[in-house]
Amino acid sequence: MSQRPSPPRGMRDLLPAEVALRRTLLNRILDVYGRFGFEQIETPLVEEIERLSNSDGGENTTILFKILRRGLTEWPTSEGESVDLGLRYDLTVPLARFFATNSNQLLLPFKSIQTGPVFRAERPQKGRYRQFTQCDIDILGEASLGAEVELVTATSEALRACEVGEFTIRLNHRRILESMVTAVGYEPSQAAAVLIVLDKFDKIGAAGVHEQLLAFGNSSAATALRALLERIESGDAVDPGRDLPAGTDLDALEEIQRIGNAVATAAGVKTELDFTLVRGMGYYTGAIFEIQHDEFKGSIGGGGRYDRMIGKLSGVDTPAVGFSIGFERLVHILESRAIEATTSDRIAFLYPQGTDLAVVARVAAALRAEGVVVRTDLAAKNRKAQLSRLTDAGFTHWVELRDGNPTAAQPLQKDSQ
Amino acid sequence: MSQRPSPPRGMRDLLPAEVALRRTLLNRILDVYGRFGFEQIETPLVEEIERLSNSDGGENTTILFKILRRGLTEWPTSEGESVDLGLRYDLTVPLARFFATNSNQLLLPFKSIQTGPVFRAERPQKGRYRQFTQCDIDILGEASLGAEVELVTATSEALRACEVGEFTIRLNHRRILESMVTAVGYEPSQAAAVLIVLDKFDKIGAAGVHEQLLAFGNSSAATALRALLERIESGDAVDPGRDLPAGTDLDALEEIQRIGNAVATAAGVKTELDFTLVRGMGYYTGAIFEIQHDEFKGSIGGGGRYDRMIGKLSGVDTPAVGFSIGFERLVHILESRAIEATTSDRIAFLYPQGTDLAVVARVAAALRAEGVVVRTDLAAKNRKAQLSRLTDAGFTHWVELRDGNPTAAQPLQKDSQ
Numbered sequence A, B: 001m002s003q004r005p006s007p008p009r010g011m012r013d014l015l016p017a018e019v020a021l022r023r024t025l026l027n028r029i030l031d032v033y034g035r036f037g038f039e040q041i042e043t044p045l046v047e048e049i050e051r052l053s054n055s056d057g058g059e060n061t062t063i064l065f066k067i068l069r070r071g072l073t074e075w076p077t078s079e080g081e082s083v084d085l086g087l088r089y090d091l092t093v094p095l096a097r098f099f100a101t102n103s104n105q106l107l108l109p110f111k112s113i114q115t116g117p118v119f120r121a122e123r124p125q126k127g128r129y130r131q132f133t134q135c136d137i138d139i140l141g142e143a144s145l146g147a148e149v150e151l152v153t154a155t156s157e158a159l160r161a162c163e164v165g166e167f168t169i170r171l172n173h174r175r176i177l178e179s180m181v182t183a184v185g186y187e188p189s190q191a192a193a194v195l196i197v198l199d200k201f202d203k204i205g206a207a208g209v210h211e212q213l214l215a216f217g218n219s220s221a222a223t224a225l226r227a228l229l230e231r232i233e234s235g236d237a238v239d240p241g242r243d244l245p246a247g248t249d250l251d252a253l254e255e256i257q258r259i260g261n262a263v264a265t266a267a268g269v270k271t272e273l274d275f276t277l278v279r280g281m282g283y284y285t286g287a288i289f290e291i292q293h294d295e296f297k298g299s300i301g302g303g304g305r306y307d308r309m310i311g312k313l314s315g316v317d318t319p320a321v322g323f324s325i326g327f328e329r330l331v332h333i334l335e336s337r338a339i340e341a342t343t344s345d346r347i348a349f350l351y352p353q354g355t356d357l358a359v360v361a362r363v364a365a366a367l368r369a370e371g372v373v374v375r376t377d378l379a380a381k382n383r384k385a386q387l388s389r390l391t392d393a394g395f396t397h398w399v400e401l402r403d404g405n406p407t408a409a410q411p412l413q414k415d416s417q
Helices: A016-035 A049-053 A058-062 A092-105 A146-161 A174-183 A188-198 A201-216 A221-235 A252-268 A311-313 A325-334 A357-368 A384-394 B017-036 B049-053 B058-062 B091-107 B146-160 B175-185 B188-198 B201-216 B219-233 B252-267 B309-314 B327-335 B356-366 B383-392
Strands: A045-050 A066-069 A083-087 A111-121 A132-138 A168-173 A272-274 A287-293 A299-305 A319-323 A346-351 A375-380 A395-403 B047-048 B067-068 B083-087 B110-118 B131-140 B168-175 B270-273 B287-293 B301-303 B318-326 B346-351 B372-377 B397-402
Touching: A016 A111, A016 A132, A016 A146, A016 A325, A016 B017, A016 B270, A016 B372, A045 A049, A045 A092, A045 A299, A049 A083, A092 A111, A092 B301, A111 B188, A132 A146, A132 A325, A132 B397, A146 A168, A146 A252, A146 A287, A146 A299, A146 A319, A146 B356, A146 B372, A168 A174, A168 A252, A168 A375, A174 A188, A174 A252, A188 A201, A188 B219, A201 A221, A252 A272, A252 A287, A252 B252, A252 B356, A252 B383, A272 B346, A287 B067, A346 A357, A346 A384, A357 A375, A357 B252, A357 B346, A375 B146, B017 B110, B017 B131, B017 B146, B017 B219, B017 B327, B047 B327, B049 B083, B058 B091, B091 B131, B091 B309, B110 B372, B131 B327, B146 B168, B146 B252, B146 B287, B146 B301, B146 B318, B168 B175, B175 B188, B175 B219, B175 B252, B175 B327, B188 B201, B201 B219, B252 B270, B252 B309, B346 B356, B346 B383, B356 B372, B356 B397, B372 B383
Parallel strands: A168 A272, A346 A375, A346 A395, B168 B270, B346 B372, B346 B397
Antiparallel strands: A045 A083, A066 A083, A066 B067, A111 A132, A132 A319, A168 A287, A287 A299, A299 A319, B047 B083, B067 B083, B110 B131, B131 B318, B168 B287, B287 B301, B301 B318
């Protein structure tokens, strides 16, 4: 055989066992979200290039897949003339555009489910792909904290339905972060840049953050932040009243305490305030959440309140909160646990060449009527090898025809092969 | 409000009711295919541009969405240098590439399910979109007719599971078409072009086909074909032995008769031989099938045997048959029937501002534990208008809190609004 072709660079095929696990997980998640009254929508996989490029997506807007304009009669002299569309890099930009397009046809507040592929032309690396699946819920048009509580509760239930194991919801608030930074002495105009450094805390530690902060001058501010980070690093409990700098926004603190208490009480979810949680996205305006899996390092989901993005596009102020499950991460965790996807019997029905095909179809249909999976195959000359391949592929029984009727199902045993 | 933005030209958003119907239909189809032992795979939405451009897709290869190469440092002087990928226009080219990539990890014959979006930059027109969903099954590596029978049976069962109504499977064979054309007197080298004309029979009729065939010369051949087409047009039964030109491939005829008989006998599906069925695709080598809905004009699916395409790519001859459900058409038919998607109760739980959010979450969870959908909403000042909106959105009951406990569910009635 000539050399096997590959999928495009940084992308991958999904084999049957992988798709089966994904479908199981996605159906469980969608069922839970549906029971909360969230409604699924779909948007095109492409959006106008200006909308993507001018969005709040930070560095994601620099790694777009761009689509050539159709019907070009002459080769253009610049990219600007030649490109009109791009592949979406997340589901939030399309959601904002969808809401602006269709809000008059939606029940408000709109409780949205979206899932599907997104695309980022990142440098390929282990476990990261250029096409991957996201799974988001958002509530648009609700300013009160009920929205946050519902998103966190629904997402927690969805993860439980996936039997992912124990996890903790970490909570913070954009106004806590901003007020903390100015309370220790930075200018409001420096806040965004300081927070980008703080976002690296879990990678570079208190000392690393301190070192990078010195570039902003104001060493007393850097020292004050370092003291807080070292307390967190030590594992000692942070007492907000005592340990947060005077001037930290206490209303925002109360908000995340209320969210955390409601979720912990009602849904039995572990929650934790984490005053270093930033989550990169500059568009957050209120509560920020992240799901930390207790065994696997790193986050398996996150979100927050973003009250300004929708209005920018639609011209109508629209409060919004979103929560995204890290679907690829979830699949990875559950793959490593070898979840048993097969529940029903899987029967291989082997028939000899020359059998009346109406008989084959009728017998198979009769077996399927008992609720089992039935695959029909021409009987191979090497019966033993054929049964071994079927066993490896997850089939549990096989039958053949005797006098035009199927034999009793005979078990296929992995060990005996 | 500023003017509402639109999805990209020729594309569309799917609203919640549309997505719900699609998900229901797709799950029913996938469940049936799964019971036949077909296995779902996924391939990336993009493939290398050469693979798409050089494929057997006919005019589809001229309406590709092309993707700009990443990391261009200078603006290229031609399209060839600037484009490396394209959006897939069907699921067959990716399947062929997938099989060449992964065949050593698959149970052979490989029984594949694929569903997902495909893209064609056609001129936008009513009911046709530039992104749409396909849903295919294929059997790769099986040369015998059992494969054809299984595809037709499985697809028929899937359509029944969707409650689409009555349909007929039309059958033909590539070798019948080719032999018929040469039997009346055309050169083998003219066959492909003559068949492209014949493919228009249902639009332009026997006289129209005859007129276009005169361009090929050989008026006696054109007259002979016209006689057959007029017989078909008249609605009289075609007796292959009497009406097909002497020299028509009788082995091929027997093949489709066997397929038709097996499917009709075993699965109770109506079948019909149609010697004018061409289905455009030049890559078919054997049986060709199309599903004709008895009420709605036009096809709701089709397929055939294509024994040469996979080998061209993989270097290993691999017989193949495929059947594609016209998913968008199916959705359209079932939308017009107003299928009742909602089966369980849908309850709106209205709580006043200031309610303890832990109580809201706990009460909602208790209601959901009874298996119903529960949406929580802040109670609006105008209760009547709020209930009316919820009713329109498909909610069947509402509850509120009284002394911290939910009231009995009160029905929402469409008529009373």
